[in-house]
Amino acid sequence: MDITAESVLQRTPEQLAGISFNCACGLAHRVHMRKMILEEGALHKVRELVHELNLGRKALLVADSASFAAAGKALAEQLSRQGMDVRLSVFPEEQWYADEKAIVRVLIDVEPDTELIIAVGSGTINDIARFVGFKAKIPYIVVATAPSMDGYASTGSPILVNGFKKTYSLASPVAIVGDLTVLRQAPRDRSAAGVGDMLAKITALCDWLLASVVEEEPYCDVIAGLMVKALTGIIGSVRSIRDGEERATKLLMEGLVLSGIAMQMIGHSRPASGAEHHISHYWEMRHFAAGHRTELHGIKVGVATPIVLKLYETLLEADAAALPMKEKSAGQVAEWERRIRQSYGPLSEELIGMNRSLLLNQSELDIRRARLIGNWPELKRKLREIMDLAPDVKSLLRQVGAPADPGEIGVSPEELGDALRMAKEVRNRYTVLQLADQLGLLERFAEEMASLHGD
Ligand SMILES: [Zn+2]
Ligand SMILES: [Zn+2]
Missing domain, CATH: 3.40.50.1970 (Rossmann fold)
Incomplete structure (x- = not known):
């Protein structure tokens, strides 16, 4: 058949x-x-x-x-x-x-x-x-x-x-x-973490779409459609998941397994992991190096998701395609290397090598910008569709009993700002963090988020 x-x-x-x-x-x-x-x-x-x-x-x-x-x-x-x-x-x-x-x-x-x-x-x-x-x-x-x-x-x-x-x-x-x-x-914090790992798919799917335009990565509507379907069911059942109801628990577990199936189908983790996962990995490394016990994976990526969504909102409002992309100066590259060494210790040389290919020269940036401009109206519409699946992720996290702010999981304002600046180097993979950096908006966004969460 x-x-x-x-x-x-x-x-x-x-x-x-x-x-x-x-x-x-x-x-x-x-x-x-x-x-x-x-x-x-x-x-x-x-x-x-x-x-x-x-x-x-x-x-x-x-x-x-x-x-x-x-x-x-x-x-x-x-x-x-x-x-x-x-x-x-x-x-x-x-x-x-x-x-x-x-x-x-x-x-x-x-x-x-x-x-x-x-x-x-x-x-x-x-x-x-x-x-x-x-x-x-x-x-x-x-x-x-x-x-x-x-x-x-x-x-x-x-x-x-x-x-x-x-x-x-x-x-x-x-x-x-x-x-x-x-x-x-299962203890309630486990299903709360599961919901966090699913809500993270909102920004993961946005990043996949973005990379399909800017980096021309292969994208699959069927796989993305499967993920959206699973997400929609879970978003509508958050309270019942918290209460351990049978149908809702089944929906959550199906969504979690489906994420793995989606990765098997496409051969990489794009359908399930984006900038929010990179930010969580960054926090985890910092906390691990400091000897702190780390939260459940889904709790961390859940907290990172509204922050990445905020960055998407900022770029949509700023009309990203209208902004210039400028090659980094030698001084900026040196500063970039210094920060990686400061953040990643023994891993830094490997990460600098791995990420150098994402530091583009002006003509390479011009190509990306042309792709962004050419596809902007459609990309904007599709991103908006995914983002509208859950207009208030923080409230969903709270409804399921999960933390929703970085401070609640021991992330300081400084670690939040650093994660936004540096988490893109955790993986050699294009996300909204790279786009914001190429448009020269990342530093200001990191400062704003750090001061917003510092009050
Ligand atoms: Zn995950
Ligand atoms: Zn396909």
Whole structure:
């Protein structure tokens, strides 16, 4: 059967699992994850799923103390009763970081004849299991315990190596299981973080559109359409998500898994991550270097989203296409390098090298500006459409019980200003931060935001 764009847009994440199709955008999209079960009592279907996907009988179940209590223990007992050989690798405390030590701990528990890894947990446990499964060439499935982040179906794991976070490109889980009974009982800050990670897609999608015009990056209307559909449902259900209602929890979890599926389809993280994620990474690095405990990922990107939206508003009001783009002077480049060294310490030389390609000369800037001018009315209209999905992101964050201002998550006005100036160097990727910089507006915006949040 031919799969059309319209039929893809009608599908739930469960129905998108395992599909591949040639898209109108010119790319062939493929979802590597083969199966998803999201319903009440889904834990009882794990044995059947393992059998159906032919994943063997000998499994290593990876969990931490919290996720073991929430679902891991019951699942291990049940699978053992059903004839599987389940070995446990359970962290004695709640695991906050995927680092070298955690990975080796799980690797020690992998046996030569382990056929399957079952990750029971959310972000960190999933990241560890993905890494170990990929390196040991063992397929893994995830049993989700909280709708807290969008990494379930993603193919990369951020791992702390020597104290710095590095994202490794690995593999998708073969299957994702979400038991709504378990997900609804997750602590409230987890679903609040999940909503934050979804609201962040508003600015991520704006950045993707912007990059498709200014940098002529490939863009897919079908994938963006899937994300908008998921976002719309979640935005309309924020209070019910906070209250742990079944239908709303399902919508949130579907949106989070869909974000990973969208990344699998397009082969990069554009549909799910933009400037708001870069700002959050910047804060995280600063806080980690200072020895502070960091907030949940979704909480940080949620706080960064209204700030990036404000920058979009500023550029739309200033009629960005009417403004000049000027090449940086030698003095400005030297200042740029100085700031990177100051912000990024041991990573700075690598980041300077990586980002030099984004420092454009005047003729390269003229080309970008011509693209912006040529597409401005349509780009403006499309950006506005996405931004209008949630005219008041801060109030949505508050409704779900999440912090909405940088100060509430320990980000000082100075760290806010620095993040706006420097977060674009975290990844070699074009976002609204680069556009504002090219138009000479970024410094003033950073100062304004820092003083606004300093009162
Ligand atoms: Zn995220
Ligand atoms: Zn496409």
